[in-house]
Amino acid sequence: xxxxxxxxxxxxxxxxxxxxxxxxxxxxxxxxxxxxxxxxxxxxxxxxxxxxxxxxxxxxxxxxxxxxxxxxxxxxxxxxxxxxxxxxxxxxxxxxxxxxxxxxxxxxxxxxxxxxxxxxxxxxxxxxxxxxxxxxxxxxxxxxxxxxxxxxxxxxxxxxxxxxxxxxxxxxxxxxxxxxxxxxxxxxxxxxxxxxxxxxxxxxxxxxxxxxxxxxxxxxxxxxxxxxxxxxxxxxxxxxxxxxxxxxxxxxxxxxxxxxxxxxxxxxxxxxxxxxxxxxxxxxxxxxxxxxxxxxxxxxx
Amino acid sequence: xxxxxxxxxxxxxxxxxxxxxxxxxxxxxxxxxxxxxxxxxxxxxxxxxxxxxxxxxxxxxxxxxxxxxxxxxxxxxxxxxxxxxxxxxxxxxxxxxxxxxxxxxxxxxxxxxxxxxxxxxxxxxxxxxxxxxxxxxxxxxxxxxxxxxxxxxxxxxxxxxxxxxxxxxxxxxxxxxxxxxxxxxxxxxxxxxxxxxxxxxxxxxxxxxxxxxxxxxxxxxxxxxxxxxxxxxxxxxxxxxxxxxxxxxxxxxxxxxxxxxxxxxxxxxxxxxxxxxxxxxxx
Numbered sequence: 001x002x003x004x005x006x007x008x009x010x011x012x013x014x015x016x017x018x019x020x021x022x023x024x025x026x027x028x029x030x031x032x033x034x035x036x037x038x039x040x041x042x043x044x045x046x047x048x049x050x051x052x053x054x055x056x057x058x059x060x061x062x063x064x065x066x067x068x069x070x071x072x073x074x075x076x077x078x079x080x081x082x083x084x085x086x087x088x089x090x091x092x093x094x095x096x097x098x099x100x101x102x103x104x105x106x107x108x109x110x111x112x113x114x115x116x117x118x119x120x121x122x123x124x125x126x127x128x129x130x131x132x133x134x135x136x137x138x139x140x141x142x143x144x145x146x147x148x149x150x151x152x153x154x155x156x157x158x159x160x161x162x163x164x165x166x167x168x169x170x171x172x173x174x175x176x177x178x179x180x181x182x183x184x185x186x187x188x189x190x191x192x193x194x195x196x197x198x199x200x201x202x203x204x205x206x207x208x209x210x211x212x213x214x215x216x217x218x219x220x221x222x223x224x225x226x227x228x229x230x231x232x233x234x235x236x237x238x239x240x241x242x243x244x245x246x247x248x249x250x251x252x253x254x255x256x257x258x259x260x261x262x263x264x265x266x267x268x269x270x271x272x273x274x275x276x277x278x279x280x281x282x283x284x285x286x287x288x289x290x291x292x293x294x295x296x297x298x299x300x301x
Numbered sequence: 302x303x304x305x306x307x308x309x310x311x312x313x314x315x316x317x318x319x320x321x322x323x324x325x326x327x328x329x330x331x332x333x334x335x336x337x338x339x340x341x342x343x344x345x346x347x348x349x350x351x352x353x354x355x356x357x358x359x360x361x362x363x364x365x366x367x368x369x370x371x372x373x374x375x376x377x378x379x380x381x382x383x384x385x386x387x388x389x390x391x392x393x394x395x396x397x398x399x400x401x402x403x404x405x406x407x408x409x410x411x412x413x414x415x416x417x418x419x420x421x422x423x424x425x426x427x428x429x430x431x432x433x434x435x436x437x438x439x440x441x442x443x444x445x446x447x448x449x450x451x452x453x454x455x456x457x458x459x460x461x462x463x464x465x466x467x468x469x470x471x472x473x474x475x476x477x478x479x480x481x482x483x484x485x486x487x488x489x490x491x492x493x494x495x496x497x498x499x500x501x502x503x504x505x506x507x508x509x510x511x512x513x514x515x516x517x518x519x520x521x522x523x524x525x526x527x528x529x530x531x532x533x534x535x536x537x538x539x540x541x542x543x544x545x546x547x548x549x550x551x552x553x554x555x556x557x558x559x560x561x562x563x564x565x566x567x568x569x570x571x572x573x574x575x576x577x578x579x580x581x582x583x584x
Contacts, residue, residue, distance in 0.1 A: 028387040035384040036402045039462070043409055045427070046417035057420040058427065127572055131511060133519025133564070135537055136557055142544065143554060226410035228522060233544075247412035251419055251526050260420075263413035270408040 047267065050260035057255045067257040076261050081238070082246060086262065089225055089242040090269075092156070096163040096224040097217050103164070104171020105213055109205070111172065112179045130169040137166060138233040145234065154236035162230040167223065171216040178212035179205075211280070218277030222270040359539060359556065366518065366536040369449070373456035374514035377464040380457065381509065385468035386498075389475075403469075406462050415526045418455060419445065422527075447530030455527040456517055463516075464509040471505030472498070504578050511571045515564060536560060 049057045053064035064070065069077040076082050111123055129137065145158045186208060190200040206213075228244040235241065241249075243266050250259040384403075392399045406414065421428050422444035432438040444451050475498065483493040521537030536556060543553030 028383065028391045031383045032387040032392060032399060035380065035387075036399065039406050039458070040402060042417035042421055042458075043406070043414055046413055046420060049420055056425070057416075058423045058425050124572060128568060131515055131568055131571070133516050133560075135519030135521070135540065136561060139540060139544065139553065139557055143550070222408040226408075226412065228412060229519065244410055244412045247410065247416055248522060248526070251412065251416045252529070255416065255419060259416065260413075263410055263416065267409055267413065271405075274408050 043267075046260050047264045050257050050264045052257045055256055057257055057260060067261040071258070074256060074258050076258055076265065079258065081241070082258060082262055084239070085241050085243050085246040086265070088156075088240060089244070089266065092159055092163060092227075092231065092242065093221050093225040095160045096167050097221050099160070100164045100167035100220055101171050101213060101217050104168045104216060105175050105209070107168065108172045108175030108179065109201075112176060126169050126172060129166070130173075134166060134227075134229045138162060138230045141165070141230075142233045154234055155240055158234040158236075159231050159240060162234050163224045163227060166227075166230060167220045170220050170223065171213075174216040174219065175209060175212050178209055182208055214280050215277055218273050221273055225266060225270055359536070362534050362536055362539055365449075365533070369453055369456065369535065370514055370517040373453045373460065373517060374464075374510055376453070376457045377461045377513050378506065378509065381461050381464035381468055381513075382506075385465045385472055388465070388469050389472035403462065403465060411459060412522075412526075414459065415455065415523060418458070419526060422451070445527060447528045447533050449528070449533055452524055452528040452533050455523045456520065459520075459523060460513040460517060463513040467505045467508035467512060468502065471502045475501055504574065507571060507574065511567060515567070518560060518564060 046057075049060070050067055051063050051065070052059075052061055053066055054061040067075050069075050072078055076086070107126070141158070141162050142154075145154055182205075186204050187200045190204045191197065195203065226244045227242075228248060231240075231242050232245050232248070235245065243262055247259050247263055250256060388396070388399055388403060420426060423429070424441040424443070428444070429438065429441040433441070479497055480493055483497045484490075488496065519537050521535060521541050524533055524535050524538055540553045540556050540560075543549035543556070
């Protein structure tokens with residue numbers, strides 16, 4: 001809306017842009033601020049309405065903690081379904097991190113060393129699964145677990161396997177970027193000084209990779225915490241419902257501020273995790289003397 | 302590697318077996334046929350003919366999906382490019398702050414972001430009330446009653462960060478000296494942009510279009526939340542709904558196959574051009 005309202009102003013700025021090159025940053029500042037406002041203000045209003053005292057998510061009636069804890073039936077604290085959804089989301093995200101980070105780190109290390117036949121194609125398969133629409137992978141896994149792999153079946157195990165599958169590329173990409181910026185010198189020096197390849201890996205490479213491992217864990221946690229397509233497709237019944245599914249279900253039928261409340265809580269959780277990861281990443285990256293610049297070079301863009 | 306093979310390539314084979322399989326005569330549920338020699342192509346040809354004929358059940362949805370996705374991706378680029386340019390080159394001291402604010406939606410739940418719009422766009426929502434107070438609207442505008450443009454705007458809102466990310470990375474890497482050189486040699490700001498900046502970010506534009514655009518083909522939830530009517534159904538909705546009815550499962554997997562065949566061209570093109578670009582950068 002603010003974009004619409006300032007059409008006249010931006011047209012004037014556009015003219016300035018042509019006649020006076022110094023006006024350019026001002027014009028771009030408008031775009032920058034409008035973009036940030038446009039992406040964040042709706043989310044902030046949604047968070048605000050979780051404190052609404054009535055059932056509406058669009059009419060403000062006054063501040064209350066009703067939907068967090070005071071309502072005896074429908075608040076996040078007292079509604080067993082919502083509480084269960086939070087637990088299921090946390091369980092799946094934690095499990096996905098614990099499984100996909102070690103696999104992803106191993107895979108990243110292997111791709112870095114493995115120069116022979118097959119390394120290109122396995123890298124290709126991984127990146128391919130990274131940009132294939134999630135719906136395609138989710139439906140394929142659904143059919144796999146319902147028919148030939150009936151022993152897996154639908155449910156938490158299937159959800160976890162699916163999430164791990166789509167989370168691995170994140171860890172691989174982050175770890176490979178870091179490996180590329182480190183170069184082989186540290187490991188070679190260790191081996192010149194008499195370390196075995198295993199020792200060099202354990203005592204030199206892995207500690208140097210720590211920030212990347214930590215960063216990928218945080219990214220995967222935040223990403224699996226609100227995954228929807230995969231988790232919904234591989235769920236069996238209500239006991240597998242996650243927060244994203246609860247929000248989706250409620251938004252389609254009867255939105256209530258309790259759903260906003262649960263979303264706000266998840267938002268705070270993942271913000272905290274990311275902020276923590278960022279601080280740790282920055283501190284250890286600074287200590288090891290490598291900046292972010294070189295890593296960005298290696299991102300697949 | 303084995304894991305990826307089992308959980309990634311095998312499902313595609315299952316898709317094939319379901320698509321080319323037969324229906325159980327009693328339960329009407331799909332029966333998988335593993336042997337490629339015994340594959341039955343009737344369901345695929347049924348789906349294909351419904352996609353290509355103007356009166357087919359998937360024809361309209363298929364065209365609609367492509368139109369929505371292309372439109373939304375284009376708008377993402379139009380919005381994302383200037384913002385990425387601002388972020389990379391003109392945010393100055395506030396760059397860290399803007400970067401953090403820009404990255405924030407990545408860890409907000411997509412569903413919560415859509416729910417926010419549902420609250421805002423309802424008849425008594427703030428958007429309608431503000432527009433009425435200003436006098437633009439006489440009565441509440443029914444945003445959520447299945448408007449295509451609301452759905453496309455919703456898709457843009459959901460996916461624009463994925464467009465900005467690669468653009469920002471590329472613009473931030475661009476050496477300032479080159480731009481200064483262009484200006485010193487007499488190029489106007491516009492000319493500098495079109496002759497120096499834009500050509501060097503071509504690879505990033507491709508990445509943004511792929512990363513933001515491809516997931517939209519599999520998006521069905523935005524349609525369900527913002528424009529839930531028959532007239533805006535996308536191909537993803539058909540795929541998801543077909544899974545609920547056993548006799549339609551094989552049609553759903555045939556649709557997946559068609560979607561995959563459609564997307565494999567841009568995916569492979571993108572992967573090849575990124576590996577080539579990475580090699581050039583390394584050399």
